[in-house]
Amino acid sequence: MTNNVQVQRPNERLEFFNEAMKLETDDCIIFSFGTERYGMMYMNDRQYRASVLACTHGHGEKPAGAHAIHGPCNNPRCINPRHLHWGTHGENMRDRRRDDTDNRGTRNGHNKLSEDDVHEIREALARGGITQTALGLRYGVSRKTISNIALNIRWAWLEKRA
Numbered sequence: 056m057t058n059n060v061q062v063q064r065p066n067e068r069l070e071f072f073n074e075a076m077k078l079e080t081d082d083c084i085i086f087s088f089g090t091e092r093y094g095m096m097y098m099n100d101r102q103y104r105a106s107v108l109a110c111t112h113g114h115g116e117k118p119a120g121a122h123a124i125h126g127p128c129n130n131p132r133c134i135n136p137r138h139l140h141w142g143t144h145g146e147n148m149r150d151r152r153r154d155d156t157d158n159r160g161t162r163n164g165h166n167k168l169s170e171d172d173v174h175e176i177r178e179a180l181a182r183g184g185i186t187q188t189a190l191g192l193r194y195g196v197s198r199k200t201i202s203n204i205a206l207n208i209r210w211a212w213l214e215k216r217a
């Protein structure tokens with residue numbers, strides 16, 4: 056450790072995605088990278104919506120003209136294949152309108168951590184045996200956020216629980 060320069064991890068999104076596809080959960084899996092409305096990632100030098108790749112993973116190649124539609128959840132950043140299916144353009148438009156309505160206000164696809172979450176994450180990090188990526192998945196935040204907690208950057212004001 057010679058300096059504090061943040062090393063860019065170009066494969067971070069792909070690593071997160073691959074970990075996410077191994078999860079067996081009915082909860083939303085939030086792809087929280089980037090500031091775009093939909094999480095974007097590169098695969099084979101092409102840029103895709105993470106939700107489209109997740110839908111392909113869960114339901115096979117995209118049929119011609121199909122769109123990745125969120126089923127039970129309205130979260131454009133959710134990449135749980137169980138929450139996605141291939142649908143029609145009409146369904147896609149309804150999905151988008153729903154998103155537009157539901158995403159006004161406080162919901163913006165970024166999960167917030169409670170103080171309890173931060174304590175639990177710290178304890179899990181202290182115990183070891185789990186990667187920052189996996190912790191990020193569990194709490195719906197990016198690995199960077201977990202990394203920041205590990206480094207005590209963002210939550211330094213929180214006192215360690217006795």
Ligand SMILES: [Zn+2]
Pocket residue numbers: 082083084127128129130133134135138
């Ligand atoms: Zn979902």
